[in-house]
Amino acid sequence: GHCKTKGKADSRINPVGITEAFKRDTDSKKINLGVGAYRDADGKPYVLPSVLAAEDKVISERGDKEYLPITGLGKFTDAAAVLAYGQDSKPLKENRVAITQSLSGTGALRIAGAFLARHYPHSREIYVPSPTWGNHIPIFRDSGLEVKHYSYYDKKTVGLDFEGMKRDLQSIPDKSIVLLHACAHNPTGIDPTPEQWREISNLIKDKQHFPLIDNAYLGFASGSVDNDAFMLRHFVEEGHQLVLCQSFAKNMGLYGERVGTFSVVCADPEEKARVDSQIKILVRPMYSNPPVHGARVAATLLTDPKLNEQWLAEVKGMADRIIGMRSTLYDLLQELGSKKEWSHIKNQIGMFAFLGISPEQVDRLAKEHHVYLTRDGRISVAGITNHNVRHLAESLHEVTK
Numbered sequence: 001g002h003c004k005t006k007g008k009a010d011s012r013i014n015p016v017g018i019t020e021a022f023k024r025d026t027d028s029k030k031i032n033l034g035v036g037a038y039r040d041a042d043g044k045p046y047v048l049p050s051v052l053a054a055e056d057k058v059i060s061e062r063g064d065k066e067y068l069p070i071t072g073l074g075k076f077t078d079a080a081a082v083l084a085y086g087q088d089s090k091p092l093k094e095n096r097v098a099i100t101q102s103l104s105g106t107g108a109l110r111i112a113g114a115f116l117a118r119h120y121p122h123s124r125e126i127y128v129p130s131p132t133w134g135n136h137i138p139i140f141r142d143s144g145l146e147v148k149h150y151s152y153y154d155k156k157t158v159g160l161d162f163e164g165m166k167r168d169l170q171s172i173p174d175k176s177i178v179l180l181h182a183c184a185h186n187p188t189g190i191d192p193t194p195e196q197w198r199e200i201s202n203l204i205k206d207k208q209h210f211p212l213i214d215n216a217y218l219g220f221a222s223g224s225v226d227n228d229a230f231m232l233r234h235f236v237e238e239g240h241q242l243v244l245c246q247s248f249a250k251n252m253g254l255y256g257e258r259v260g261t262f263s264v265v266c267a268d269p270e271e272k273a274r275v276d277s278q279i280k281i282l283v284r285p286m287y288s289n290p291p292v293h294g295a296r297v298a299a300t301l302l303t304d305p306k307l308n309e310q311w312l313a314e315v316k317g318m319a320d321r322i323i324g325m326r327s328t329l330y331d332l333l334q335e336l337g338s339k340k341e342w343s344h345i346k347n348q349i350g351m352f353a354f355l356g357i358s359p360e361q362v363d364r365l366a367k368e369h370h371v372y373l374t375r376d377g378r379i380s381v382a383g384i385t386n387h388n389v390r391h392l393a394e395s396l397h398e399v400t401k
C-alpha cells in the first residue's frame with residue numbers, strides 16, 4: 001500500500017529504551033542515568049514546593065475550563081517573554097515580539113519548524129549542532145525541512161570544537177536557518193563562553209543566517225535565569241531577527257503539563273501582527289488551542305512576587321545539587337586513582353555530562369555494573385545522589401582502566 005512505516009527507534013540511544021532495561025534489572029545497586037528529568041537527593045521525581053503552592057492558589061481561584069485562545073493564556077505568555085528576553089528588552093518594549101503558548105519545548109520546536117518551512121523564503125535547510133538532542137532531527141524533518149549538521153563537539157578534548165563550528169557556519173549558504181542551544185547543551189553539557197557567543201553572533205550576522213534558539217534549560221545551567229539568558233539577550237541586542245522555543249519542563253519541573261512558548265522577534269509591530277495571524281493559522285488545525293492548567297501554574301509562578309522568589313530559589317537549588325554531584329563524582333574518581341582526565345565532568349553545564357567513553361564501555365557499565373546510560377556516553381547528572389555516586393565512580397573507573 002501507500003502507507004508503509006519504516007525504521008524503528010534505536011533503543012540504545014533512546015532514554016525510554018534504557019528505562020526498560022533498567023526496570024528489568026533486579027540488582028539493588030542499579031542506577032538509571034538515562035532519564036532527562038530532575039531527581040531529588042533521594043533519586044525521586046521532584047515537584048517543586050513553589051509549584052505545589054501555585055497549584056493551590058490556582059485551584060482556590062476556581063477558574064473555568066473554557067478553551068484558551070489559540071495562542072494561549074496571555075498572562076502566561078506575557079510573563080514568559082519577560083523572563084526570557086528580560087525586563088528591558090527593546091523588542092518587547094516596542095511591541096514587536098509575537099508569542100504563542102506551546103506544548104512545551106517540543107511543541108514550540110514543531111511550530112517553529114512548520115512556521116519556517118512555510119514562511120522563511122531563503123532556505124529549507126536547518127543546521128543543527130553535531131550532536132544535538134535526538135528529537136530535533138525528526139521534529140524538523142516532519143516539519144518539511146532538511147536537517148544538516150554543523151561541527152560542535154570535539155572528541156579529543158571532550159569540549160567545544162569552536163574552530164570547526166565557526167568554519168561550518170562560515171561555509172554553509174548565506175541565510176541558512178541555524179539552531180542554537182541557548183544554554184546547557186543537550187547532550188554534551190558544553191556551551192560556548194560569552195566571548196565565543198559574541199563571535200558566533202557576529203559571524204551569523206555577517207552570513208545573514210536565521211537563528212532558531214532552543215531554550216529548554218533556562219536557570220538550570222548556572223542556577224540564575226539572568227545568567228543563562230545571556231546568549232539569547234545578546235543575540236537580540238545585536239539586532240538578530242530570530243525565533244525562540246522555550247520550555248518550562250525542567251526549570252519548573254512541569255514535564256507532563258506541557259508548558260512552553262514559541263516566539264518570533266519581528267522588525268516592527270506591523271510585522272508582529274502579521275506573524276501573530278500566521279501563527280494562529282498554523283496552530284488552529286494542529287491542536288486548536290493549548291491546555292490551561294499548567295499555563296495558570298506557570299503564570300502564577302512568574303507573576304506572584306513571593307512565589308516567584310521562591311521558585312527562583314528552587315531553580316538555584318536544583319542547579320546547585322547538580323553542580324555539587326559533578327564535583328563529588330570527579331573527586332571520587334581522583335580518590336580511586338583514575339588516570340583518566342575527568343575535569344570535563346566538572347566543567348560541563350546543565351543536567352547532562354558527556355563522559356567521552358565508548359559504546360562498548362557503556363555496555364559494560366550496564367552488563368557488569370547495573371549502571372544505565374545512553375550509548376553516546378551521556379549521563380543525567382540529576383540521577384546521581386549521595387547514595388549511588390560511589391558505585392557510579394567505582395564502575396566508571398573499572399570500565400576505563
Ligand code: PMP
Binds near residue numbers: 104105107181216
Ligand atoms: N530541547 C532540548 C534541547 C531538550 O533537551 C528538550 C527536552 N529533553 C526539549 C527541547 C523539549 O522538552 P519538552 O518538550 O519536554 O519541553
